[in-house]
Every structure is written in C-alpha cells, then in structure tokens.
Amino acid sequence: MLVIDELSVRIAGRLLIDQASAHVPTGARVGLVGRNGSGKSTLFRTIAGEIAPEHGSIGLSPRARVGRLSQEAPDGPESLIDVVLRADEERLRLLAEAETATDPHRIAEIQTRLADIGAHSAPARAAEILAGLGFSESDQARPCSEFSGGWRMRVALAATLFAQPDLLLLDEPTNFLDLESTLWLQKQIATYPYTVVVISHDRDLLDNAVDWTLHLEAGALTLYRGGYSAFERQRRERQALDLKLAKKQDEQRRRLTAFVERFRAKATKARQAQSRLKLLAKLEPVSAVVANEVRPIVFPAPAKPLSPPIIALEGVSVGYEADRPVLRRLNLRIDPDDRIALVGANGNGKSTLVKLLSNRLAAMSGRVTRADRLDVAYFAQHQLDELNPDGSAYDHLRRLMPDAPEAKVRARAGAIGFSADAADTPSASLSGGEKARLLLGLATNAGPHLVVLDEPTNHLDIDSRAALIDAINDYPGAVILVSHDRYLIEACADRLWLVASGQVTPFDGDLDDYRRLVLAEGRGGDDRDRKPKGASRGDVRRAAAQLRLELAPLRRRIGDAEKTVARLNDEIARIDTALADAGLFARDPARAAQLSKDRANAVSALARAEDDWLAASAAWEDAMRGADVD
Numbered sequence: 239m240l241v242i243d244e245l246s247v248r249i250a251g252r253l254l255i256d257q258a259s260a261h262v263p264t265g266a267r268v269g270l271v272g273r274n275g276s277g278k279s280t281l282f283r284t285i286a287g288e289i290a291p292e293h294g295s296i297g298l299s300p301r302a303r304v305g306r307l308s309q310e311a312p313d314g315p316e317s318l319i320d321v322v323l324r325a326d327e328e329r330l331r332l333l334a335e336a337e338t339a340t341d342p343h344r345i346a347e348i349q350t351r352l353a354d355i356g357a358h359s360a361p362a363r364a365a366e367i368l369a370g371l372g373f374s375e376s377d378q379a380r381p382c383s384e385f386s387g388g389w390r391m392r393v394a395l396a397a398t399l400f401a402q403p404d405l406l407l408l409d410e411p412t413n414f415l416d417l418e419s420t421l422w423l424q425k426q427i428a429t430y431p432y433t434v435v436v437i438s439h440d441r442d443l444l445d446n447a448v449d450w451t452l453h454l455e456a457g458a459l460t461l462y463r464g465g466y467s468a469f470e471r472q473r474r475e476r477q478a479l480d481l482k483l484a485k486k487q488d489e490q491r492r493r494l495t496a497f498v499e500r501f502r503a504k505a506t507k508a509r510q511a512q513s514r515l516k517l518l519a520k521l522e523p524v525s526a527v528v529a530n531e532v533r534p535i536v537f538p539a540p541a542k543p544l545s546p547p548i549i550a551l552e553g554v555s556v557g558y559e560a561d562r563p564v565l566r567r568l569n570l571r572i573d574p575d576d577r578i579a580l581v582g583a584n585g586n587g588k589s590t591l592v593k594l595l596s597n598r599l600a601a602m603s604g605r606v607t608r609a610d611r612l613d614v615a616y617f618a619q620h621q622l623d624e625l626n627p628d629g630s631a632y633d634h635l636r637r638l639m640p641d642a643p644e645a646k647v648r649a650r651a652g653a654i655g656f657s658a659d660a661a662d663t664p665s666a667s668l669s670g671g672e673k674a675r676l677l678l679g680l681a682t683n684a685g686p687h688l689v690v691l692d693e694p695t696n697h698l699d700i701d702s703r704a705a706l707i708d709a710i711n712d713y714p715g716a717v718i719l720v721s722h723d724r725y726l727i728e729a730c731a732d733r734l735w736l737v738a739s740g741q742v743t744p745f746d747g748d749l750d751d752y753r754r755l756v757l758a759e760g761r762g763g764d765d766r767d768r769k770p771k772g773a774s775r776g777d778v779r780r781a782a783a784q785l786r787l788e789l790a791p792l793r794r795r796i797g798d799a800e801k802t803v804a805r806l807n808d809e810i811a812r813i814d815t816a817l818a819d820a821g822l823f824a825r826d827p828a829r830a831a832q833l834s835k836d837r838a839n840a841v842s843a844l845a846r847a848e849d850d851w852l853a854a855s856a857a858w859e860d861a862m863r864g865a866d867v868d
Contacts, residue, residue, distance in 0.1 A: 241297035256457030272454035305403030311390035325397035406434040416584040442724035533655040535709040538685040546573040554604030582737035615686035627666035631656035654679030670697030799851035806844040
C-alpha cells in the first residue's frame, strides 16, 4: 500500500502540495490527474525519494521496489535488448554471483531464486515488451545510440515495464508512442500485477486501464473509485453538493449576522447575541470551488468555401530519397468537410503524408491537384522549438497581422487564450500546453480550408484537449488528424486512413475494429516487411479466426465437457426411472443396489465434468477478453 500522510511539498518557494493525504490500495491501477502545473510530477519525485517533503510522509510496504519512468532517454553502444535486461538489477546480481559462488547451499539458493523470478525466460519477455512498443527483432539487436530521442524513450519505458517494480510510476508514458503502441500499453497497465500510478492526459487510457483516479487540485489529493469518466461524474456531484451546502451556510450566516446587529445593544437579548457570535465564529466556510473554465480554442472559418475536392492524388509516390519512396501509388481525395484520422505504426509514413498534403514535400511522381486559393494550416510538435523565445503571443500575431490595429491583434490573442498580461509573456516562459495553444492559433489565424494536426495533444491537459475537440467539431473546413489519443479521434474523425506497407488505404471500420486488428496481429514484426493488408472488416474477422484456431484445444475441451455432462445427465435420469419402480428392491435387491451405486458414481462424475466445463469456459473467456475479440 502507498500511504501519503499530511504531505506538504514546496518548490522554489511555491507550495504545490499542502497537507495532502491518500491511501492507495495494493495492486491498484491509479490515474493521477490534475491541471498542468498542479504538482503531479513533483508528487512522483517525492514518492521516488528525489524530493524531501516539507511536512508529512510517504509510506510504502517493507522492501517495496519503486520504479519510475526515466525522463532521460538511454544512450550508448548497448543493444536495446541489453538495455532492457539491465533494468532487472536482482537478476543481474544473481547471475554474476552464480558465476563465482562455490558454496553448494548458496548455489542452490541462487538457482531457486533465479527460477522464481523467471530469469531464464527474461530475454523472451524483454523482446516481447520491445515488440509491443514497436521494435522489430532486428531493431532489438541494434545499438541504442542509433535511435532518435523519441524511440530511445520507448526503450526507457520498456526497461521500466520489464523491471516490474512493486510500485510503478509512469509520467505521461504515451507522449512518444503511436496509437498502436498506446493500445498495447493500455492493455499492459490494465493487467499489471502490482501497483501502478500513471500521470496521463489520455482520457481513453484513463477510462480503460485504471480502476482508481487520484485528483490533485489546490494542493490537496482526493481518491475516486473508477476511471476518468467516473471521476468526472463523482466530482460534479460533489461540487453540486458543496455549492448547495455553501449557499445554505451563507443564508444561515446572514440570519445570524442580522440577529446580532439587531439585538447586540439590548440587554434582554445580549446573551443570545453573544451565543450567535460564537456560532458564527464556528461556521467554517464550505469549499465550493467549481473547476476554472478553460479558454476555448477557435479555428477561424475560411473566408470563402471551395468546391470539392480540395486535394486529389492520382498515382502519387512521395519520399525523401530518389527511387526510394516512402509511400507509393496514392489515389486519394479530400473534400471540404472531411474529418480524416491517419492510423498506422510510426515509421510507416503518416508524417510524410501530412507533409505532402500541406505542400511541405513535393511528390516524386503522379498527379497532385489542389483547389485554387487553397489555404492549409499545419501543426506539428516540433514547431514548438521554432517559436521565438523572446517573442510574446502578441509579437507572433503582430508579424501575421502587420497592418491591423493593436486592438484587433490583442482581440485575436485573447481569442486563442492569451488575454491581458498573458499576451505579453515571452514564449520562453510559457508552458508546453500554452506554446501548443499559441501555435494552433498562429497556424489557423488566416481561416484555412484544411487543418492538418500532427500529434496536437502531447502538451495539452484533459480540459484543453476537450477545448481542441470542440474547436475541430465547430470548424467548417477539412481536418487531417494524426494522434495517439483515441478519445480525440473517436470524438472528431469520420473516416480512418490506414498508412502501412507503403500504402494509404481507407480503413473499413471504426477504432474498435482497428484495435482488435492491432491486438490480434500483435506488435512484433517489421512493418516495412509485412505483406500489404486491405485493412477491411474481413481482416479483423480473419485475425479473430486465427486466434480461435490457436484456442481450438481449449474449445474442444469445452465441447467434450458439455457432451460428458449431457451423457451423465441422461444416465442419471435413466437410473432414476428404474429406481422409481417400487417393487424393484423386493424383486431384485442386488440390481437395485447396483443401480444406486451407479447413480452415486454418475453424480460424482457429473460434478467433475461440470467443474471442468466451468474452468475451461472461464479460460476461454479470459483469452478472448484479453485479445478483445468478439
């Protein structure tokens, strides 16, 4: 159990956590939520022992191992598989000692412990985790230093999961993942055998992978049962109750104050007035704070709509090196009101496609037709580093609106969430979420016909993501969306395009179909070497059929048990019919005794067959549920 008792933590003079308490049950899967800057990462660092609390304590079970996702990507000449295996320090220590130990008793203890922790199957488990996070078998043997920072952060996540600490702390683990790896991680968190606390703004993950929600607000912690949607409902109910109680208390306070003011000077009422003064002093104000409203995000509508299609691709190939296209033979069209989400593992060409559509990358071959006067807004996470650190939101907008009066520029700054002093704050002092909001405002300032969003949510908290969903749904133009946030895709996208094996094909299904396909296929192969797939509902059915084929022995066991149960029930019914003959015991006592014995044996066999049927059926259901196959 994790026990947070009257904890207070101050950073740079600011009290982030103020006498907060919470008890997290052993084995719980907890989502830690709260606004950006509320102190969630600080709480993690305190639990991990990196920050000393000002007051209070953190209590853990004796000898509990705490594992925290590193914020620094591993680097060096070691292979990915070696980096992950190195995370299990006990295994490494025991293997090293086994090489030098001479005492037979100690050797036996070492080998027993190695067997207990599954040391000899560890390489296979490490490879499975890396595969789930998108690394092919050949990738796993490559040096860590050959990969980019985002991919090395996946290795850090793999190492943390492999170590299986008693308390696993994950801080925004999906930021560097694609949708496919996010779906895989969601399943890992949901089935983690020990306690896990995850900071995330991914609502789908928080609804499907956790069973508790720990809310950090105004320095206080409140633990709710259930995922994020359940937390929101309970919180609204509590706020409504607090607001009602606060209004009732205000009315009581007004009545008491009026009585005191009226009768304070009267001798006959003085004692009553004094008693009411004491009651007033004891009336502690009820906290009825309702969540601060997040400023909306607005995408201006295009000044003049265009006729469909706004973009058409015919036999297009695109890439970065001559004769080595990333995507081939693209035949696609985008209409003015399309809402299209791109799915497919990282490295398959989603970013290449959005660069082509936004005219940031030229086609190698084929024909690209764009509507006249087409205006495309493009947002990508790497653009955060391109903001002028000394420039404020006002300064950045002024460059886009050189002839506009100051009032209009400041009105536009306010519309994208930067009013008053915030509009003059240098971008270097803005949070990641504020920078993302600024970039979204700059990209869409001119009222584009098409908005291309490449991972727009990485730095946005849940409330800001809700504002982004509203902006997309209110915007009348077309949207192309690349995101690992399933909730965002489901709320905004009307169609899915699957980017895989050098192709882009419409996906005939929804995200639930795609999730089944991903989990049924597994995450292990090199996408570049896979046979192209049609990505239709037929693929999903075939994947499900393959899984059922693998589970065929279990299904046969269920069928055999059902037949045995039916046969034994028939046999018992036949015996009961014979025993119902009142004259049998007088006529043939030996046969009557044998039938009674046969019935007892049949009843025992029936109980065993029913137990076997129940066990096999439960195993089948668990396997099917684990693969999420209907």
